[in-house]
Structure formats: C-alpha cells, structure tokens
Amino acid sequence: MRTQQIDTPAVSPAAGPPAQTDAHAPAPAQRPTSPTPEEYGVGARFTLLPLTDDFVAVITDALAVDPELRAGLEVVTDDVSTFVRGPESDVLGYLTAVIARAGRTGVHTVAQVLLSRGCPGEVACEVADGVAYAPAPLAPIPATGLRAAAHWSLYPLHDGPDGDHMTAIYAAIEGARRRGTLTRGEHFATRLDGDLADVLTTIGDAWLTVGRSVRHVATHATISLNSPSSVDSPSAPTSAGDR
Amino acid sequence: MRTQQIDTPAVSPAAGPPAQTDAHAPAPAQRPTSPTPEEYGVGARFTLLPLTDDFVAVITDALAVDPELRAGLEVVTDDVSTFVRGPESDVLGYLTAVIARAGRTGVHTVAQVLLSRGCPGEVACEVADGVAYAPAPLAPIPATGLRAAAHWSLYPLHDGPDGDHMTAIYAAIEGARRRGTLTRGEHFATRLDGDLADVLTTIGDAWLTVGRSVRHVATHATISLNSPSSVDSPSAPTSAGDR
Numbered sequence: 001m002r003t004q005q006i007d008t009p010a011v012s013p014a015a016g017p018p019a020q021t022d023a024h025a026p027a028p029a030q031r032p033t034s035p036t037p038e039e040y041g042v043g044a045r046f047t048l049l050p051l052t053d054d055f056v057a058v059i060t061d062a063l064a065v066d067p068e069l070r071a072g073l074e075v076v077t078d079d080v081s082t083f084v085r086g087p088e089s090d091v092l093g094y095l096t097a098v099i100a101r102a103g104r105t106g107v108h109t110v111a112q113v114l115l116s117r118g119c120p121g122e123v124a125c126e127v128a129d130g131v132a133y134a135p136a137p138l139a140p141i142p143a144t145g146l147r148a149a150a151h152w153s154l155y156p157l158h159d160g161p162d163g164d165h166m167t168a169i170y171a172a173i174e175g176a177r178r179r180g181t182l183t184r185g186e187h188f189a190t191r192l193d194g195d196l197a198d199v200l201t202t203i204g205d206a207w208l209t210v211g212r213s214v215r216h217v218a219t220h221a222t223i224s225l226n227s228p229s230s231v232d233s234p235s236a237p238t239s240a241g242d243r
Numbered sequence: 244m245r246t247q248q249i250d251t252p253a254v255s256p257a258a259g260p261p262a263q264t265d266a267h268a269p270a271p272a273q274r275p276t277s278p279t280p281e282e283y284g285v286g287a288r289f290t291l292l293p294l295t296d297d298f299v300a301v302i303t304d305a306l307a308v309d310p311e312l313r314a315g316l317e318v319v320t321d322d323v324s325t326f327v328r329g330p331e332s333d334v335l336g337y338l339t340a341v342i343a344r345a346g347r348t349g350v351h352t353v354a355q356v357l358l359s360r361g362c363p364g365e366v367a368c369e370v371a372d373g374v375a376y377a378p379a380p381l382a383p384i385p386a387t388g389l390r391a392a393a394h395w396s397l398y399p400l401h402d403g404p405d406g407d408h409m410t411a412i413y414a415a416i417e418g419a420r421r422r423g424t425l426t427r428g429e430h431f432a433t434r435l436d437g438d439l440a441d442v443l444t445t446i447g448d449a450w451l452t453v454g455r456s457v458r459h460v461a462t463h464a465t466i467s468l469n470s471p472s473s474v475d476s477p478s479a480p481t482s483a484g485d486r
Contacts, residue, residue, distance in 0.1 A: 047355075047394075080392050083431070
C-alpha cells in the first residue's frame with residue numbers, strides 16, 4: 001500500500017488548515033480505497049507526566065476516558081510511553097480527552113506527544129516514493145477550557161522530486177496563525193498557546209496539511225498545562241524553576 | 244554558511260558510532276573552517292519532569308551543575324522547555340549531568356530531549372543543498388550509574404539527490420546494538436535501555452552519524468529514570484500506571 005498511487009486534492013497553502021477543519025467537507029472521492037491506519041502507519045506515542053507524588057492515580061484516572069473515545073483505536077502502554085494507532089481524528093480526540101482529564105486535576109501536567117503518518121515501520125522506516133495520501137479533515141474537537149502552552153516541531157521526511165514540504169509547512173504555520181494559537185517561532189520549535197483542543201488541532205491539522213505533499217510526516221509537541229510559571233503573556237519573564 | 248561545501252570523511256555504516264567514541268581521533272582537517280554552532284544551528288531543547296510535589300526543588304537543583312559543564316553553552320529556560328546551543332559534545336555532557344542530578348534524587352523523572360543540527364532557523368527552516376558537515380567525535384561521557392529507558396526517534400530532513408539517510412540510520416541502529424543499548428524497534432520509535440550516559444551517547448552518536456550524510460537532522464527521545472514499573476527485563480509486562 002505504501003507505493004499505491006492515490007490522487008489527493010490540491011491544497012493551496014492559504015486554504016489548507018481552514019479546509020481541514022470544515023466538518024461538512026465531503027469525504028475524498030478515493031476514500032473507499034484509502035489505506036488503513038495499519039497499512040499507512042497512522043498513530044501517536046504520548047507520555048503523560050503529572051508533576052505530583054500522586055502521578056499514578058492521576059494517570060490512571062486520565063486513561064479512564066469514555067470507552068467510546070478509544071473505540072477503534074489500538075492503545076498499548078509500556079513504562080516509557082503509550083502507543084495509539086487509528087484514524088487521525090480518533091487519535092487526536094483521544095489524546096485531547098486523556099490530557100484534559102489530567103489537566104482538570106489542577107496538577108502541573110506535561111504531555112509529550114508524537115504523531116506519525118506514512119511510516120508503518122520503525123526508526124529505520126523507508127517510505128517508498130509515491131503520491132502522498134491525505135485523509136478526510138480532522139473532526140472538530142470541543143474546547144476544553146484548559147489553557148495549554150506547547151513547543152512544537154514538524155518533520156516532513158520524504159523529499160523526493162515531487163516533494164514540496166516547505167509549501168505545506170508554511171501553510172501549517174499560517175493555519176496556526178489563523179487559529180490564533182501561533183505565538184512565535186523559536187529555535188528547533190514553534191511556540192503555541194491556547195485552549196488544549198485548539199493547540200492539538202493546530203498540530204493535527206499541520207500533520208495532515210504536510211501529509212498532502214509528503215508521505216512520511218512526524219510531529220512532536222511538549223504540551224504544558226497548569227504551569228506555576230505560565231502567564232497570560234507568552235513573552236513574559238521565564239522561570240528556571242519550571243519547565 | 245549553510246551552503247558552504249565542507250569535505251567530510253566517509254564513514255562506513257559498521258564503523259560509524261564506534262569511530263565517533265574514539266576520544267583519541269584526530270580533529271577533522273577542516274576543523275578551522277567548520278561552521279559555529281550558531282551558524283549551523285546545533286543544540287537541544289529539553290524538558291525535565293520529576294514526578295513529585297517537589298518538582299521545582301528537584302529541577303532547580305538539577306540545573307545547578309558544575310558551571311564548567313555549561314561553559315560555552317547558551318542556555319535559555321522558559322515555562323515549556325530549555326534551549327541549549329553549543330558544540331555537540333558540550334550539549335550532550337550538559338544534558339547528561341542535569342538529568343543525572345535529577346535522577347539521583349530517586350524521584351521518578353522523565354526527560355524529553357530534542358537534539359537538532361543543520362537548521363539555524365525555526366519550524367519552517369529551509370536547509371540549502373550542499374555537503375553535510377560532520378563534527379569531531381563526541382567526547383566520552385562517564386557512566387552515571389543510573390539506568391535509563393528511552394523511546395527514541397531519528398529524523399533526517401534533507402533528501403536531496405546526494406542524500407543517503409537510510410545508510411546512516413542503519414549505521415546508527417548498528418551503533419546502538421554495538422553499544423548494547425538497543426532493545427528493539429517499536430512503532431514510531433526505537434527502545435533503548437542502559438546507563439543514562441550510554442543512552443544519551445547512543446542518541447548523540449546517531450545524530451552525528453546521520454549528520455555526515457544529511458545536513459538537517461533532528462532526534463527526539465523520551466528518557467525515563469526510576470520508573471516504579473521499570474524492570475530489569477525490557478520485555479517484561481508493562482504498567483498502565485506509569486509512562
């Protein structure tokens with residue numbers, strides 16, 4: 001399936017992210033022949049880190065989300081991270097729900113999130129040339145009421161002669177600006193601030209936007225909630241006592 | 244400087260990582276003309292996460308490493324992560340020292356580490372074509388006596404016609420196997436286990452190994468210490484109560 005040629009709708013940089021958040025957009029015509037998450041390698045790894053002596057209880061409760069939110073997802077936890085595989089919208093919805101449950105305890109909690117598509121294999125995954133597959137838009141994620149701050153990195157990993165990852169990345173950044181979550185670019189990362197749902201949707205939309213021109217796309221974000229040193233102004237003085 | 248052509252010694256996959264840990268290797272001939280960490284964009288972002296009510300004290304103490312260890316490094320902390328820029332060996336030595344100080348408290352601590360080279364800019368960094376620059380080997384890092392488990396991802400971001408990132412990645416994985424830190428490949432990540440210094444050296448060596456054939460290379464690792472669910476056997480049953 002990795003070498004299958006699938007037509008994908010052209011996306012203009014400026015229109016990219018908004019189009020992906022239109023829940024009423026028709027499903028792509030090639031939907032019936034689209035690869036499965038297992039075939040294309042679609043999913044996430046995340047590590048939930050509540051900074052409290054009671055971290056086990058907070059994590060265990062956070063994972064006890066509505067079973068409907070993890071229906072259709074493969075979820076495997078080990079001592080370092082949790083692997084989640086499934087359709088993009090389901091993965092983002094599940095991550096938002098789990099992180100939000102931990103955040104609602106009021107405990108300073110950091111979530112490390114990795115999203116990957118286009119690499120069914122492992123670290124040495126080699127993705128064959130071919131037209132990238134882009135799925136249906138992400139389903140909207142309801143606001144959580146929780147403010148999140150994130151350092152976000154985006155990695156397009158297929159620069160074949162047909163590659164045009166910079167156009168897609170600029171579209172992704174423009175998408176964050178339009179969504180109101182873009183704070184600023186920083187070395188090795190982009191700073192996002194906003195409701196946890198908006199921050200995760202920004203990251204997920206960018207992952208899909210780049211995925212329309214690049215087959216293998218990974219994105220990492222360190223997302224912080226309830227930080228004792230966070231402030232309304234993202235550019236306020238920083239604290240060495242909290243990362 | 245990003246388009247400067249710099250000859251780099253050919254590295255055979257099998258010989259890559261071991262050669263990079265030879266402290267007696269002569270400095271590359273082109274050393275005097277090598278780009279600075281600022282020019283080439285060499286550094287890290289890390290987030291130190293002690294899972295305890297006293298996280299501020301643990302983090303503050305961890306950052307109080309021997310000033311010599313951060314001499315020559317630019318270190319800037321904000322409420323999400325800490326940016327470190329400088330020569331590769333200095334960055335790895337500093338990260339090991341800071342994470343080890345937190346680990347020696349016995350508190351379950353997770354460090355999220357991002358290493359990047361070849362991209363002086365931000366998320367939309369565009370690295371010009373050209374021969375990759377590879378620095379001198381990493382300086383050896385003394386064992387810490389702390390066992391670490393990591394989920395590691397490696398991203399070569401320059402697939403020009405001269406790109407050969409897969410050869411370098413296979414060399415990096417072989418390097419981990421030779422170092423004894425390679426546990427197994429997993430979806431979206433590779434599992435490493437061993438002394439914290441060996442785990443970070445494995446990641447740093449791979450970062451440099453790929454950097455010899457790919458200009459822009461980023462690598463992420465989630466590194467866990469003192470996990471209540473960690474065990475001697477990396478393949479033992481996992482726990483949902485701890486990530």
